[in-house]
Amino acid sequence: MRGLDDTDRGIVRLLLEDARRPFSDIAEEVGLSAPAVSDRVDRLQEMGIVRGFTLDLDRSLLRAGVPVLVEIDAEPGRAAAVRDGLADADAVEHVFRTADGRVTVTATVPQAEVSDLLDAHVDLNDVDSYEVRLVADSEWTPGLGTAEFAPECAECGNTVDEEGERTVLDGDSYYFCCGSCESRFVDHYESLKEGA
Amino acid sequence: MRGLDDTDRGIVRLLLEDARRPFSDIAEEVGLSAPAVSDRVDRLQEMGIVRGFTLDLDRSLLRAGVPVLVEIDAEPGRAAAVRDGLADADAVEHVFRTADGRVTVTATVPQAEVSDLLDAHVDLNDVDSYEVRLVADSEWTPGLGTAEFAPECAECGNTVDEEGERTVLDGDSYYFCCGSCESRFVDHYESLKEGA
DNA sequence: CCTGAAACGCCTCCGTT
DNA sequence: AACGGAGGCGTTTCAGG
Numbered sequence: 001m002r003g004l005d006d007t008d009r010g011i012v013r014l015l016l017e018d019a020r021r022p023f024s025d026i027a028e029e030v031g032l033s034a035p036a037v038s039d040r041v042d043r044l045q046e047m048g049i050v051r052g053f054t055l056d057l058d059r060s061l062l063r064a065g066v067p068v069l070v071e072i073d074a075e076p077g078r079a080a081a082v083r084d085g086l087a088d089a090d091a092v093e094h095v096f097r098t099a100d101g102r103v104t105v106t107a108t109v110p111q112a113e114v115s116d117l118l119d120a121h122v123d124l125n126d127v128d129s130y131e132v133r134l135v136a137d138s139e140w141t142p143g144l145g146t147a148e149f150a151p152e153c154a155e156c157g158n159t160v161d162e163e164g165e166r167t168v169l170d171g172d173s174y175y176f177c178c179g180s181c182e183s184r185f186v187d188h189y190e191s192l193k194e195g196a
Numbered sequence: 197m198r199g200l201d202d203t204d205r206g207i208v209r210l211l212l213e214d215a216r217r218p219f220s221d222i223a224e225e226v227g228l229s230a231p232a233v234s235d236r237v238d239r240l241q242e243m244g245i246v247r248g249f250t251l252d253l254d255r256s257l258l259r260a261g262v263p264v265l266v267e268i269d270a271e272p273g274r275a276a277a278v279r280d281g282l283a284d285a286d287a288v289e290h291v292f293r294t295a296d297g298r299v300t301v302t303a304t305v306p307q308a309e310v311s312d313l314l315d316a317h318v319d320l321n322d323v324d325s326y327e328v329r330l331v332a333d334s335e336w337t338p339g340l341g342t343a344e345f346a347p348e349c350a351e352c353g354n355t356v357d358e359e360g361e362r363t364v365l366d367g368d369s370y371y372f373c374c375g376s377c378e379s380r381f382v383d384h385y386e387s388l389k390e391g392a
Numbered sequence: 393c394c395t396g397a398a399a400c401g402c403c404t405c406c407g408t409t
Numbered sequence: 410a411a412c413g414g415a416g417g418c419g420t421t422t423c424a425g426g
Contacts, residue, residue: 004258019249020215022420053214056246057245057246058245062344093338093339096265096333098331133294140290142250143289231403
């Protein structure tokens with residue numbers, strides 16, 4: 001399995017600044033040809049590092065409701081469930097789950113009707129307590145630094161190094177630290193799929 | 197001044213899903229010609245609603261350090277200063293300032309060395325207390341809903357309606373609720389600029 | 393995995409409505 | 410404001426190393 005090299009990082013950095021920048025332009029910057037850049041972007045998408053191309057919107061200029069930041073203390077072990085419920089909600093923009101079992105959410109709701117939002121998308125038994133704060137402003141400055149590619153093994157959770165494997169299942173990439181983790185996961189995946 | 201119509205919202209929604217989608221494609225979806233879409237995207241950028249085109253990255257696959265969420269309670273009136281300092285930091289991705297004087301930041305730091313980050317970019321006299329949480333995972337689901345265009349007057353802070361004005365100063369758009377706010381702001385802006 | 397040429401498709405400028 | 414056509418780029422496919 002191949003990791004990220006400096007060329008990949010260069011491409012990502014340029015696309016973070018302007019995702020519509022011509023590949024031929026990027027090619028010149030990183031010292032490649034346009035087709036090579038196109039291939040690498042495809043690969044970055046396949047790897048799952050680049051999830052897609054989007055807009056950076058200034059939501060402070062838009063009135064779709066009240067922007068809020070909600071801090072939810074989940075019941076032990078239920079943070080992931082709370083996150084999953086909220087991530088699907090239309091009004092929700094960001095969901096951060098932290099290691100201490102808290103889920104921090106930013107959303108834009110009609111009239112600070114946060115309880116409705118939680119009611120509709122979260123099992124309230126999963127919630128210990130929550131706090132709502134009005135967002136005055138927010139900024140987003142995507143950067144990359146010297147990031148290395150280091151996914152977690154989908155089976156055992158260990159960090160996957162260059163010796164690892166990647167498998168594409170139903171369009172999504174999964175990473176494994178070794179062949180046995182891979183086959184174990186694939187078996188499990190397929191049996192679940194048959195059941196559904 | 198023109199606001200947002202359904203066609204604008206349609207264009208934004210499609211670009212949120214795929215910012216590299218051809219304008220000719222989008223044109224067909226919203227019932228316009230390609231040049232018309234191009235014009236509207238230009239206008240959306242001029243208005244400042246579309247800040248730019250970027251990538252949606254899955255940072256959980258990248259190891260650039262430890263992802264943290266920091267909650268900072270600023271001293272009274274100093275939240276904006278704390279936000280400004282942090283927004284410039286390389287490691288920082290999101291900054292949310294809430295109305296209660298708190299600044300919530302997400303960043304990726306070498307080894308959870310958050311105190312260094314604060315030290316370098318914030319006047320510690322502005323900080324009352326802070327708490328650091330390790331980010332386990334995060335999601336981003338950009339949506340738009342039925343958002344209306346409703347900027348604040350750069351001079352007096354009131355919401356700007358259809359009767360308002362827009363002025364471009366040094367490439368940035370500013371909005372005003374009325375002509376007198378506009379001229380007052382422009383005068384102030386120009387005198388500040390001469391002084392610098 | 394990359395390059396270079398060539399075909400195709402897309403974007404944007406312009407004249408027009 | 411938006412359309413349609415024309416010209417000029419940008420992207421992608423393909424053969425070759």
